[in-house]
Amino acid sequence: xxxxxxxxxxxxxxxxxxxxxxxxxxxxxxxxxxxxxxxxxxxxxxxxxxxxxxxxxxxxxxxxxxxxxxxxxxxxxxxxxxxxxxxxxxxxxxxxxxxxxxxxxxxxxxxxxxxxxxxxxxxxxxxxxxxxxxxxxxxxxxxxxxxxxxxxxxxxxxxxxxxxxxxxxxxxxxxxxxxxxxxxxxxxxxxxxxxxxxxxxxxxxxxxxxxxxxxxxxxxxxxxxxxxxxxxxxxxxxxxxxxxxxxxxxxxxxxxxxxxxxxxxxxxxxxxxxxxxxxxxxxxxxxxxxxxxxx
Amino acid sequence: xxxxxxxxxxxxxxxxxxxxxxxxxxxxxxxxxxxxxxxxxxxxxxxxxxxxxxxxxxxxxxxxxxxxxxxxxxxxxxxxxxxxxxxxxxxxxxxxxxxxxxxxxxxxxxxxxxxxxxxxxxxxxxxxxxxxxxxxxxxxxxxxxxxxxxxxxxxxxxxxxxxxxxxxxxxxxxxxxxxxxxxxxxxxxxxxxxxxxxxxxxxxxxxxxxxxxxxxxxxxxxxxxxxxxxxxxxxxxxxxxxxxxxxxxxxxxxxxxxxxxxxxxxxxxxxxxxxxxxxxxxxxxxxxxxxxxxxxxxxxxxxxxxxxxxxxxxxxxxxxxxxxxxx
Numbered sequence: 001x002x003x004x005x006x007x008x009x010x011x012x013x014x015x016x017x018x019x020x021x022x023x024x025x026x027x028x029x030x031x032x033x034x035x036x037x038x039x040x041x042x043x044x045x046x047x048x049x050x051x052x053x054x055x056x057x058x059x060x061x062x063x064x065x066x067x068x069x070x071x072x073x074x075x076x077x078x079x080x081x082x083x084x085x086x087x088x089x090x091x092x093x094x095x096x097x098x099x100x101x102x103x104x105x106x107x108x109x110x111x112x113x114x115x116x117x118x119x120x121x122x123x124x125x126x127x128x129x130x131x132x133x134x135x136x137x138x139x140x141x142x143x144x145x146x147x148x149x150x151x152x153x154x155x156x157x158x159x160x161x162x163x164x165x166x167x168x169x170x171x172x173x174x175x176x177x178x179x180x181x182x183x184x185x186x187x188x189x190x191x192x193x194x195x196x197x198x199x200x201x202x203x204x205x206x207x208x209x210x211x212x213x214x215x216x217x218x219x220x221x222x223x224x225x226x227x228x229x230x231x232x233x234x235x236x237x238x239x240x241x242x243x244x245x246x247x248x249x250x251x252x253x254x255x256x257x258x259x260x261x262x263x264x265x266x267x268x269x270x271x272x273x274x275x276x277x278x279x280x281x282x283x284x285x286x287x288x289x290x291x292x293x294x295x
Numbered sequence: 296x297x298x299x300x301x302x303x304x305x306x307x308x309x310x311x312x313x314x315x316x317x318x319x320x321x322x323x324x325x326x327x328x329x330x331x332x333x334x335x336x337x338x339x340x341x342x343x344x345x346x347x348x349x350x351x352x353x354x355x356x357x358x359x360x361x362x363x364x365x366x367x368x369x370x371x372x373x374x375x376x377x378x379x380x381x382x383x384x385x386x387x388x389x390x391x392x393x394x395x396x397x398x399x400x401x402x403x404x405x406x407x408x409x410x411x412x413x414x415x416x417x418x419x420x421x422x423x424x425x426x427x428x429x430x431x432x433x434x435x436x437x438x439x440x441x442x443x444x445x446x447x448x449x450x451x452x453x454x455x456x457x458x459x460x461x462x463x464x465x466x467x468x469x470x471x472x473x474x475x476x477x478x479x480x481x482x483x484x485x486x487x488x489x490x491x492x493x494x495x496x497x498x499x500x501x502x503x504x505x506x507x508x509x510x511x512x513x514x515x516x517x518x519x520x521x522x523x524x525x526x527x528x529x530x531x532x533x534x535x536x537x538x539x540x541x542x543x544x545x546x547x548x549x550x551x552x553x554x555x556x557x558x559x560x561x562x563x564x565x566x567x568x569x570x571x572x573x574x575x576x577x578x579x580x581x582x583x584x585x586x587x588x589x590x591x592x593x594x595x596x597x598x599x600x601x602x603x604x605x606x607x608x609x610x611x612x613x614x615x616x617x618x619x620x621x622x
Contacts, residue, residue: 024420031417031428038435038489044457045447109339117325118332128339131347135549135599137572138592141579142350142357148364165342172339197331226441228552229572233580244442244552251446251559259450266443273437281430284437285496 042270049263056259072268075261078249082238084265087246094156094231094242095224101163102171102220103213109166110175111201115187132169137229144233158234159224171216178212179205211283218280222273243269358590363583371586378590389591391566392574395480399570400547403484408539411491415498416528429499433492444486445556449473452482473557476567483568486553494539501535502528530615537614541606545599551576571595 040062047062049071055064076084112118113125147158166172186204195203228244235241247269250262277284333340358378362371382389418428438444451457452472459469472478505528513523529536551572554562562569562577575595579588 027417027420031414031421034414035428035431038432038492041444041447041451041489042434042438044451045443048450105338105342108335112332112335112339116328116332116335118329118336121332124336124340127343131343133545133599133603134347135545135572135595137549137551137575138596139347139350139354140575141585141588141592142353143346144580145353145357145364145585146350162342162346164338165346166339167342167346197328197335201335222437226438228442228555229576232555233576247442247446248556251449251556262446263450266446269443270438270441273441274434277430277434277437281433282426285429285433 045263045270046267049260049267051260053260056263071260071264074258075250075265075268078258078261078265079238082241084243084246084268086239087241087243088268090156090235090240091225091242091244094159095221097156097160098163098224099217099220101160102166102168103216105164105166106168106171106175106216107206107209107213109172110179111205113172114176114179115200115205116197128169128172131167132173140230140233147234153234154237154240156235156240159230163220168220171220174216175209175212178209182208214280215283215286218276218284222276225273354589354592357586358593360586361584362586362589364585365583374586378587379594381587382590382594388566388569388574392562392569392571395567395569396548396571399480399484399487399550400544403487404540404543404547406484407488407491407543408494408536410488411494411539412498412532412536414491415495415502416524418495418499419502429496433496436490436493439486439490440552442552442556445553448482448486448553449557452485474564476565479557479564479567483550483553483557487547487550494543497535497539498532501532505531533614534616537606537610541603544602544606548599548602 044062047064048056050067050069051064052066052068052070055066078084109128113121113128143158144153147153150157152158152161182205186208187200190200190204226244231242231245235245243265247262247265250258250265359373359375360371361374361377414432418425418432421428435444453459453474454469454471456472458472462469470478472482509527509531510523513527518526549572550570554568554570554573555576558564558568558573560573560577560581562573571591572595575588575591578584578591
């Protein structure tokens with residue numbers, strides 16, 4: 001923290017004493033102001049979800065005058081036949097399956113890349129890094145035709161099966177980076193004790209990779225929960241809708257939006273991600289750092 | 296797989312000559328490791344072939360046809376470069392989509408990174424509460440890509456939305472921002488910039504790695520805050536800036552959800568929010584012109600590839616690696 005003028009000899013810091021005292025206060029005030037602007041939309045949607053229909057369009061304040069919970073059941077039972085509960089179940093199934101599939105398949109691939117020597121390893125690794133930058137939208141048309149041929153449209157399979165095949169290169173890369181930090185001496189010790197490559201994986205890499213697995217699991221869940229593009233394409237009928245697709249039902253009908261129920265269901269849809277954020281904040285922040293920096 | 300399975304079967308004979316045994320054992324271990332490598336790699340390899348490589352080739356083929364999902368395969372005609380020619384000569388919406396996407400990427404991404412760096416610099420000076428601020432600034436990056444937030448944005452920037460009521464406090468007459476062709480894209484940009492938390496976290500970690508001695512040396516040489524920032528912070532941070540720039544630009548060109556939700560899937564008003572991916576979706580999945588959509592996809596892929604090449608070839612001139620280690 002000894003940056004700039006603070007680190008100068010004391011002689012220099014005597015004269016602008018008042019300035020040195022004020023600087024942190026101003027800085028803190030700016031940070032609080034930015035934070036208020038950043039958090040405003042989130043607080044606003046929570047507040048709006050608790051307002052009555054008349055108040056939602058007239059009251060600017062984020063705090064409702066009269067708190068009403070009616071928007072929540074209204075939103076939940078917005079469609080006559082299908083409740084939002086169905087959408088939440090669909091979203092949860094897809095998200096949890098993706099978490100397991102990503103964690104397992106990417107761990108296997110990462111172990112091969114990080115620890116095992118085989119022909120063409122560098123070549124495959126370069127390809128893997130290449131797919132990291134490959135825009136997913138480029139493949140969506142042929143993938144759709146392929147999954148349509150398999151009769152997988154309107155099932156969760158097009159969303160889950162690719163994840164079983166370690167197609168999320170980001171997580172492979174994250175785990176490779178993580179495994180490079182595990183001391184090789186542990187592998188060697190296990191090998192001397194008679195472990196094969198599978199044994200090393202089972203008894204050394206797997207238990208020590210738990211932090212990377214947790215990071216992968218959390219990001220997989222959040223990204224799948226928020227995903228819209230693929231779910232929009234592969235899940236056309238209302239029974240198989242997920243939460244993001246379901247939310248659009250509030251807008252679809254002739255532009256007349258039922259704001260209150262829409263805000264209520266929006267808040268519910270953000271809640272799981274928010275809970276993950278509160279519970280795993282440190283891991284999430286460290287997760288983007290390990291992939292982002294220590295390359 | 297085939298090239299690795301053969302050596303594993305070669306077990307050493309029981310009475311091997313004294314000198315050859317260790318080497319053979321080593322070779323055998325190496326072959327076993329190679330086989331294990333391909334076994335562990337096999338899910339990824341299958342995925343690469345079936346989910347990535349085959350669709351890529353398939354989509355290249357489709358881009359030269361008039362295929363749509365409703366026609367049977369014997370109705371598919373090979374049309375040569377027709378799709379590509381039409382795109383560049385006779386498709387105003389394509390041109391509009393390119394302009395909209397470039398505008399979005401070239402304006403929103405730099406602003407987002409400037410915001411991220413500015414807040415990271417402020418936060419880096421803070422002694423206490425860094426974790427608290429960092430976490431809350433990061434929150435929009437987790438939530439912002441969702442449909443829910445796009446709906447919130449649409450409501451906030453509509454005619455009677457919260458933003459206009461805020462402007463009214465200062466006597467400013469607002470607009471129906473999301474329905475105004477001149478302002479709808481700007482609304483999307485604000486939503487993108489609002490998610491500055493993720494690059495900020497990466498900047499913050501980068502700032503922590505800048506050696507304090509460099510600042511001390513600069514201060515001794517009489518450099519003020521501004522020159523310290525310009526001659527110490529920025530060069531030392533350039534690998535992180537480069538990383539964020541590449542990542543955010545490539546992501547920025549692929550924005551879809553917010554544009555789709557705010558324009559209700561149309562790219563409107565008057566194609567003002569027609570991001571490239573949204574146009575691709577419209578052609579492929581609402582008009583079902585999948586041959587044309589595949590041609591659009593390949594042009595997009597080549598464009599993204601060119602952008603990446605430009606980044607990495609110009610990066611040499613301004614990215615400074617203090618340890619001489621790339622990436």
